[in-house]
Amino acid sequence: MSDANNAHDAGGPPPFTPHLWSRDGFNGDICVTGRPYPIVEYTAVTGPHAPHRIDLTAVAAADAADPAAEPTVVGRSTSGAELAVSRLAAPMPHLRRNAEQDEMHFVQEGEYDYVTDFGTLRAGPGDFVALPRAVTHRVVPVGDGGLRIVVSTAGQLLLKPPAPFGMINLARDVARPDGDRQSDLDGPVSLVVKAFDGLTRFTLPRDPMRFMMVLGGQPPVWKVNLAAIQPLTYEPHGGPPDSFAETGDRDLLFYTLSSRTGARPPMHYNADFDELIFYFRGPGAYGEFDTPGQLAWVPKSIGHWGPEEDVPDGYLAWLLESVGTFRLTEAGAAAANLMETGEFGISAATEGER
Numbered sequence: 416m417s418d419a420n421n422a423h424d425a426g427g428p429p430p431f432t433p434h435l436w437s438r439d440g441f442n443g444d445i446c447v448t449g450r451p452y453p454i455v456e457y458t459a460v461t462g463p464h465a466p467h468r469i470d471l472t473a474v475a476a477a478d479a480a481d482p483a484a485e486p487t488v489v490g491r492s493t494s495g496a497e498l499a500v501s502r503l504a505a506p507m508p509h510l511r512r513n514a515e516q517d518e519m520h521f522v523q524e525g526e527y528d529y530v531t532d533f534g535t536l537r538a539g540p541g542d543f544v545a546l547p548r549a550v551t552h553r554v555v556p557v558g559d560g561g562l563r564i565v566v567s568t569a570g571q572l573l574l575k576p577p578a579p580f581g582m583i584n585l586a587r588d589v590a591r592p593d594g595d596r597q598s599d600l601d602g603p604v605s606l607v608v609k610a611f612d613g614l615t616r617f618t619l620p621r622d623p624m625r626f627m628m629v630l631g632g633q634p635p636v637w638k639v640n641l642a643a644i645q646p647l648t649y650e651p652h653g654g655p656p657d658s659f660a661e662t663g664d665r666d667l668l669f670y671t672l673s674s675r676t677g678a679r680p681p682m683h684y685n686a687d688f689d690e691l692i693f694y695f696r697g698p699g700a701y702g703e704f705d706t707p708g709q710l711a712w713v714p715k716s717i718g719h720w721g722p723e724e725d726v727p728d729g730y731l732a733w734l735l736e737s738v739g740t741f742r743l744t745e746a747g748a749a750a751a752n753l754m755e756t757g758e759f760g761i762s763a764a765t766e767g768e769r
C-alpha cells in the first residue's frame with residue numbers, strides 16, 4: 416500500500432479506483448475512498464430506482480400533431496418537478512400561463528418565438544429560456560418545429576452563477592424579450608391556465624399581452640445559451656462543476672456539463688440528488704453519447720462513474736440535479752433503456768419489472 420501511495424505521490428496514476436460519497440450535490444460533506452475495482456457495474460436489476468438513458472428524440476410528443484396539446488411529461492419527481500418534451504410544429508392556438516410552476520425550456524432543435532407579456536424572445540438551439548409562473552405566453556415555431564425539453568418546478572427559478580461574472584457574461588449573453596415585438600391578436604382570445612389539477616380555459620375579449628411600456632423592474636423572462644456558459648474546473652486535475660441556475664429551495668440545480676479539462680471524475684454516490692445529464696450535441700462524443708437529444712438519468716445513491724469529459728473535439732451537455740426523486744412516466748419509459756453508468760451506454764444487465 417505504501418509503495419502504491421508513493422507512486423501516486425510521484426505523479427503516477429492512482430493505484431486504485433477513487434470513489435466519492437457526497438452530500439448536497441458537490442457542496443456538502445464528502446468522503447473519498449480508493450476501491451480495488453470499479454463498483455458501478457451491475458448484472459441484474461428489478462424495481463423502479465434504476466439508471467436509464469432516454470432518447471428524447473424518440474418520445475411520442477402529443478403537440479407534434481396537435482399544437483393545442485401540452486408538452487408530453489416523461490418524468491416526475493417527488494417534489495412535483497416535471498420533465499416534458501415538446502415537438503410543437505405550429506403556433507399555439509391559445510395563450511398559456513402556468514399558475515404554480517416556473518418553467519425552464521431548453522431548445523434542442525428548431526427556432527421559436529416566445530411571445531410574452533413583455534414582448535417576444537426568439538430562442539434557438541442550445542438556448543435555455545426561463546419562463547416564470549404567471550407570465551402569459553404563446554410559443555410560435557419560426558420554422559417547421561423542432562424539439563424542446565421543458566422542466567417545470569414548484570420552486571422559484573433563479574439565474575445564480577457562482578459569481579456576477581466569469582461563468583456567464585450577464586450583460587452580453589443574457590437576453591430578455593424585445594418589447595418592440597409584442598403580441599397583437601384580435602379578440603376574443605383563448606387563455607389556458609395550468610394548475611395542479613389540470614387546465615382551466617378562459618375566453619378573453621382582448622389580447623392581455625399588449626403593453627405600452629415597462630414602468631419599473633425588469634421583464635422576468637430571460638434566455639442564455641448553453642455554449643455561453645463556461646464550464647468550471649480546477650486545473651490541472653479537475654473537480655466538481657458548479658451550477659448557473661437553481662430553484663430558491665435548491666430542489667433543482669442547473670449546470671453546464673460540457674467538455675472540460677481535468678481527469679475523469681471519481682465514481683460517485685450522490686446522496687441527495689438524482690442526476691439527469693442531457694447531451695445536447697458534439698462534435699465530440701461524451702462516452703457512449705454521440706447522438707443529440709439523449710438523457711442519462713442516475714437516481715440518487717446509485718453508483719455511477721461517467722465518461723471522460725476532456726474530449727479533444729468537445730461537446731455540449733447540461734446537468735439537472737434534483738432533490739426530488741424522479742420516476743419515468745409511460746411516455747418516458749417507452750423511449751428509455753436500462754443504462755450502464757460507466758460510459759452511459761445501454762446496459763447488458765437483465766431488467767425485471769420496474
Ligand SMILES: [Fe+2]
Pocket residue numbers: 683685690719
Ligand atoms: Fe455524479
